[in-house]
Amino acid sequence: MTRSAPQPPDAHHSPAIEAHVTRVVDFFETLSPQSLHALGNFYDTQARFKDPFNDVQGVAAIEKIFEHMFAGLTAPRFVVTGRVVQGSQCFLTWEFRFCFRNFKQGVEQVILGASHLVFSRQGRVTLHRDYWDAAEELYEKLPLVGWLMRWLKKRANS
Numbered sequence: 467m468t469r470s471a472p473q474p475p476d477a478h479h480s481p482a483i484e485a486h487v488t489r490v491v492d493f494f495e496t497l498s499p500q501s502l503h504a505l506g507n508f509y510d511t512q513a514r515f516k517d518p519f520n521d522v523q524g525v526a527a528i529e530k531i532f533e534h535m536f537a538g539l540t541a542p543r544f545v546v547t548g549r550v551v552q553g554s555q556c557f558l559t560w561e562f563r564f565c566f567r568n569f570k571q572g573v574e575q576v577i578l579g580a581s582h583l584v585f586s587r588q589g590r591v592t593l594h595r596d597y598w599d600a601a602e603e604l605y606e607k608l609p610l611v612g613w614l615m616r617w618l619k620k621r622a623n624s
Contacts, residue, residue, distance in 0.1 A: 486589035487549060487556045494544045494560075499536045505529050510590040517596035528594070540565040541574075555584045562598075 490508050493501070506525045515521075515528045522528060535542050542564040550557045562577040579598030586592050 482589065483554060483556075483585060484551055486585055487551055487558075487583070489589075490583065490591060491546045491549070491558065495546060497532065497544065499533070502529055502532055502536075505532070508591055509594070510586050510588075510592045513590070513592050513594065515594045515596075518598065518600040538567065540567055540571070554586075555582065557582055 493504070493508055505528060509525050509528060511525055512523060513525060513528060514523045515531065517531075520531050522531065542562065545561040545563060546558050547561060548559040558581045560579055560581065562579060564575055564577075565572060566575065577598055579596055582593070582595040582597070583591050584593040
């Protein structure tokens with residue numbers, strides 16, 4: 467007979483956490499400049515957000531990141547492609563679709579990534595950590611920098 471490892475108290479998620487995850491996914495899949503003000507309905511006031519370019523704390527700071535996204539890109543949108551929920555946390559896989567404003571205008575770009583979200587007892591996000599490869603997913607798509615990144619990758623693989 468095999469014994470399973472002891473599970474932490476929150477190892478099995480509740481339907482409430484599943485509902486919170488669904489609300490957050492719906493929010494991000496319909497995110498717009500007009501809906502940014504609602505971020506505080508989903509995030510704890512002192513939530514932390516980290517991605518390859520940012521590491522901030524607080525709803526206002528997180529909101530500024532998304533304001534910058536809308537100002538710098540055309541038609542940015544998230545498409546959540548998968549989710550795993552365990553305890554008070556989840557892991558989402560997603561596609562970030564957008565067009566550059568000043569480069570390859572009108573050509574949709576796609577960045578593949580994942581997010582780790584941790585929820586409070588009240589169902590608000592306390593940690594949002596995005597994982598994606600900035601070199602492959604972004605830098606390689608840019609002029610000059612892209613050529614250099616592809617060359618470096620080729621050299622590293624030879």
